[in-house]
Amino acid sequence: MTTSASRMITPDTLIRASGPFAILAGLIFAGIQPIHPPDFVASVTTMPWAVIITLKFVMCLFFLIGTAGLYFRQMEKAGWLGLAAFMLFGASWWLQASYVFVELMVLPPLASVSPDFVDSFLGIMNQHPGPLDIGAMGSVYGVLGLLYLLGGILLGVTTLRAGVLPRIPSILLAVAALLTPAAALLPHEFQRYVAIPMGLAYVWLGLALWLPRRAIADTASAIQPAAAH
Numbered sequence: 001m002t003t004s005a006s007r008m009i010t011p012d013t014l015i016r017a018s019g020p021f022a023i024l025a026g027l028i029f030a031g032i033q034p035i036h037p038p039d040f041v042a043s044v045t046t047m048p049w050a051v052i053i054t055l056k057f058v059m060c061l062f063f064l065i066g067t068a069g070l071y072f073r074q075m076e077k078a079g080w081l082g083l084a085a086f087m088l089f090g091a092s093w094w095l096q097a098s099y100v101f102v103e104l105m106v107l108p109p110l111a112s113v114s115p116d117f118v119d120s121f122l123g124i125m126n127q128h129p130g131p132l133d134i135g136a137m138g139s140v141y142g143v144l145g146l147l148y149l150l151g152g153i154l155l156g157v158t159t160l161r162a163g164v165l166p167r168i169p170s171i172l173l174a175v176a177a178l179l180t181p182a183a184a185l186l187p188h189e190f191q192r193y194v195a196i197p198m199g200l201a202y203v204w205l206g207l208a209l210w211l212p213r214r215a216i217a218d219t220a221s222a223i224q225p226a227a228a229h
Helices: 002-008 012-029 047-073 075-110 115-126 139-161 167-178 189-209 213-229
Strands: none
Touching: 012 047, 012 189, 047 075, 047 139, 047 189, 075 115, 075 139, 115 139, 139 167, 139 189, 167 189
């Protein structure tokens, strides 16, 4: 029983299993942007905030799994540049998860006790600095943005060069990351929409992980003899 189970769990099976996580991460990332509550103190105790921020936290974890799958699918051809892309982009989502955790678990109970802290923390995102000095959290968030930018560009470029996964979403991933600095020139309420192309790229790449061409071809070849019979 154990032997047959271990045979079923192969590296290829694990990589394909990461596909749905990438798809869900992309869907959440793109889907929450138009409905995200405003990043202000009045929002953090509302039900929409609790729902959306919970989805964001799950999304960060799914991005980590999906990005690992993308790297391991093309590891041999992506080389050291691919490893660097995986580490940079993965680190951005690891850091993002910590900020989202604070938004989800720390800010709501502090909203009535220390609204100045909540306002100052949210000021990192909404570009309206609050009254308190919150230490290195603002600087680290800037590092997070740099990791997202460099990691996303590198991941898109190395995926394109490796030629294992589809070209169009690879290009879209790199371009979406490259557009991130330009988003800073937009009003905050419109900045979120720049994330939608990244979400769509991950949905497409996740499908390629989950349903690789070889798996589709094997399924088709198995069906044809059965139909002929």
